[in-house]
Amino acid sequence: MKVVLEQLTKRFDELVAVNNLNLEIKEGEIVSLLGPSGCGKTTTLNMIAGFERPTEGAVYFDDRNMNNVHPKNRNVGMVFQEYAIFTTMTAFENIAFGLRVRKLPKTEITETVERIAESLNLTDTLHKNINKLNLSELQRVAMARTLSTQPSLLLLDEPLSNLDASLREKTRVELNRLHDRWGITMVYVTHDQTEAISLSSRIAVMSAGKLQQFETPEIIYKRPANLFVAQFIGNPPSNILEGAIKESEGNWYFDTYGFRLDISNLRNEFSKVKHCEKAALGFRAEDIGVRMSRENGEYTAGTIYNLELLGYESIVDIKLAKTIIRALVPQNFHAVPGDTAFFKVTAEKVNLFDLETGKNFLS
Numbered sequence: 001m002k003v004v005l006e007q008l009t010k011r012f013d014e015l016v017a018v019n020n021l022n023l024e025i026k027e028g029e030i031v032s033l034l035g036p037s038g039c040g041k042t043t044t045l046n047m048i049a050g051f052e053r054p055t056e057g058a059v060y061f062d063d064r065n066m067n068n069v070h071p072k073n074r075n076v077g078m079v080f081q082e083y084a085i086f087t088t089m090t091a092f093e094n095i096a097f098g099l100r101v102r103k104l105p106k107t108e109i110t111e112t113v114e115r116i117a118e119s120l121n122l123t124d125t126l127h128k129n130i131n132k133l134n135l136s137e138l139q140r141v142a143m144a145r146t147l148s149t150q151p152s153l154l155l156l157d158e159p160l161s162n163l164d165a166s167l168r169e170k171t172r173v174e175l176n177r178l179h180d181r182w183g184i185t186m187v188y189v190t191h192d193q194t195e196a197i198s199l200s201s202r203i204a205v206m207s208a209g210k211l212q213q214f215e216t217p218e219i220i221y222k223r224p225a226n227l228f229v230a231q232f233i234g235n236p237p238s239n240i241l242e243g244a245i246k247e248s249e250g251n252w253y254f255d256t257y258g259f260r261l262d263i264s265n266l267r268n269e270f271s272k273v274k275h276c277e278k279a280a281l282g283f284r285a286e287d288i289g290v291r292m293s294r295e296n297g298e299y300t301a302g303t304i305y306n307l308e309l310l311g312y313e314s315i316v317d318i319k320l321a322k323t324i325i326r327a328l329v330p331q332n333f334h335a336v337p338g339d340t341a342f343f344k345v346t347a348e349k350v351n352l353f354d355l356e357t358g359k360n361f362l363s
Contacts, residue, residue, distance in 0.1 A: 001027055001061055001152040001153050001185050002024070002025065002026055002027045002060075002061070002062050003019050003023075003024075003048060003059070003060070003061060003153065003185065003187065004023070004024050004025070004059075004060040005022060005023040005024075005025075005044070005047075005048070005057070005058075005059055005060075005281045006022060006057050006058045006059075006060065007020050007021075007056060007057035007058075008020070008021040008022070008023075008044065008047060008054055008056075008057035008058070008059065009021070009054060009055050009057050009161060010040070010044075010047060010052060010054055010055050011055045014050070016209050017040045017043040017209050018040040018043050018044050018209045019040070019192040020056075020057070020207075020209045020210070021040075021044060021057070021090070021206075021211055022111060022211070023204055023211070023214060025185060025187060026181045026185075026201075027185055027229060028184070028185055029185060029186070029201040029202065030179055030185075030200050030201050031186070031187055031188070031200060031201060031202050031203070031204060031254050031361065032187075032188045032189070032195070032200040032202075032203045032204065032228060033045065033187065033188070033190075033204050033206060034191070034193060034196040034203050034204065034205050034206065035187045035191065035205060035206035035207055035212075035232075036093070036191060036207065036232070037191060038208075039206040039207050039208060039209065040206055040208075040209040040210075041189045041190075041206055042157055042158075042189055044189075045157055045187060045189050045204075046154050047059055048076070048153075048155060049071055049074070049076050049155055050069060050070060050071035050074050050076070050080055051071060052065065053067065054067060057117055061074070061152075061153070066084055067266060074153075075151050075152045075153070076151050076152070076153045076154075076155060077146035077147060077149060077151030077153070077154045077155065078146065078154075078155045078156075078157070079142055079143050079154070079155070079156045079159045079357060080142075080155070080158075080159070081145050081157060081158045081159060081161050081162060082162075083138045083139055083141070083142045085108035085130055085138055085142060086130070087130050087131065089128065089130065089287070090126065090127050090128060090129060090130070090132075090257060091117075091122060091125050091126050091127070091128055091133065091137070091141045091144075092113055092117075092126040092127055092139050093116065094130070094142075094144075094145050095113045095116060095122075095126075095141060095144045095145045095148050096109050096112075096113050096144060096148065098145060098148055098149045099112060099113070099148055100202075100281075102149075104201040107270040112148055112271075113126070113148060114126070116144045116147050116303070117144060119147075119177070119178050119181055119182065120140045120144050120172055120178060121140070121177075122137065122140055122141065122145060122175050123141070125141075127139050130267070133259075134167065134173050135162060135163050135164075135167055136163055136167040136170055137245060139159055139160065139162075139163065139171060140171065140174060141155075141173075142159075143159070143178075143234045145349055147178075147182075147184075151184070152185070153184070153185050153186075154184050154185070154186045154187075155186075155187050155189075155250060156186065156187070156188045156189065157187055157189045157245060158190055158191070159171075159188075159192075159201070161190075161191075161192070162196060163267055164312060165308075168192075168195070169233075172195060172198055172199060176187060176198075176199060179266055182341050188200065193219055193232070193233055193234075193235070193288065194235075196217070197217040197221070200217060201216070201299040202214060202215060202216055202217075203215065203216075203217055203220055203241070205220065205228075205229050205232065205233070207228050207232075212225060212226060212229050213225035213226070213229050216266070219235060220233055220348075221233055221324075223351065223360065223362060223363045224238070224351060224360060225359070225360055225363050226353065226357075226358040226360055226361070227240065227280060227282075227353050227355075227358040228358065228360050230282045230351060230353070230360075233263055234284060234285075236285050236315060236326045238282040238284055238351070239282065239283050239284070239326060240280050240281070240282050240324050240353075241254075241256050241257070241259065241280065241281045241320075241325075242256060242278075242279075242280050242322060242355060243255050243256025243257070243259075243279060243280070243281065244256070244275070244276060244277045244278070245263070245275060245276040245277055245279045247275065252264045252266075252267050253334075254279065254281045256281070256352075257320050257321035257322075257323060258300070258320075258321065259300050259320060259346055261281065261347055263347055263350065263352070265336070265347060265348065266347070266348075266350070266352070268363065269361070269362045273313050276354065278354070278356055279352060279353065279354065279355055279361075280352070280353040280354075280355050281305055281345075281350055281351075281352060281353075282351040282352070282353060282360075283316060283345050283346070283349060283350045283351070284349065285326045285327050286328045286329045286343065287341050287346045287349040287350070288325065288327035288328075288344065288345055288346070289327075289341070289343065289344040289346070290316060290318070290327050290329050290333070290341055290343045291341070291342045291343075292334075292335060292339065292340075292341055292342070293342065295342070298344050299342035299343060299344045300320070300342065300344070301340055301341075301342055302318035302319055302320045302321045302325065302340070302341055302342070302343060303315040303320075303338065303339070303340060303341070304316065304317070304318060304319075304335045304336065304337050304339040304340075304341050305318060305319040305324055305337060306337060307333070307335055307337075309331070309352040312331055313327070313328055313329065313330060313331055314328070314330070314331060315327070315328060315335055316329050316333065316335065316341070318343055324359065325343065327343060339350065351363075
């Protein structure tokens with residue numbers, strides 16, 4: 001099923017929860033609605049499900065306007081953060097519940113439950129009591145119960161947020177396997193960028209009810225549409241330096257705090273930009289080279305502020321004037337706060353933002 005959101009707006013009195021949202025979700029895609037709390041992602045999901053009616057705009061399933069269609073007639077399955085499992089039933093009985101309500105034949109119910117349980121790696125838990133299951137199994141039982149009714153669209157509202165890190169990872173794997181096997185269209189609400197990046201065909205990044213960017217995880221990471229996306233996506237998020245874009249002797253530079261980067265190779269990508277006195281340079285922690293001795297004039301001096309060991313690599317914080325730059329370095333990198341370090345930014349990997357609008361000159 002294809003889902004189209006056309007100029008979708010939802011107001012609660014003076015609060016605009018969703019503001020003129022336009023999205024087209026292709027059949028068979030997993031699309032994540034990603035953003036901080038209060039950005040409008042759950043309200044958007046509720047309008048798709050039919051729990052909330054749009055103030056303006058429309059929700060389309062394929063080419064059908066769904067605004068006046070009751071939730072029970074939308075053939076949509078929904079999985080919530082809370083499992084809402086029947087604790088007096090086994091896993092099998094929970095999954096079969098909706099099928100029994102529809103009074104399907106016993107053999108058909110058994111075949112359906114067993115098929116879905118296999119897809120979600122639940123076969124060995126079907127006849128266990130609910131109180132014997134771990135959190136990951138409980139969430140997968142909830143998904144299986146929803147899928148047993150064969151919805152055309154699966155909506156998931158932060159379904160993994162109650163799980164610990166290892167269980168979240170295992171359940172993400174099961175969700176990916178399920179999608180590969182069934183090909184069902186999914187809309188996944190989360191504030192966790194790791195979930196969105198690992199699961200999604202495309203991600204809709206939202207803030208304050210507005211769509212900030214709708215693209216593949218790779219493009220969102222490499223070419224964020226604006227400063228909000230650059231600083232929201234990534235762990236650590238993009239480094240942001242405020243400064244100016246200037247021309248000197250035919251070359252173009254980004255200048256700030258005694259740091260200068262030649263960006264002449266990017267000139268064609270922002271050809272409409274001339275001198276810009278209020279610009280920002282964005283670059284990822286992995287796109288910085290750090291040394292403890294200056295190799296050549298391309299390296300800029302800064303002061304080690306902190307070193308954080310992550311295991312196979314570390315994050316080093318380098319102070320440049322009043323700004324902290326975060327860089328990924330090898331595990332064997334040795335430094336202590338107060339040491340002088342020298343860093344070099346890979347010009348081909350940077351992004352350039354207009355500080356007044358926040359927009360990326362390169363996207």
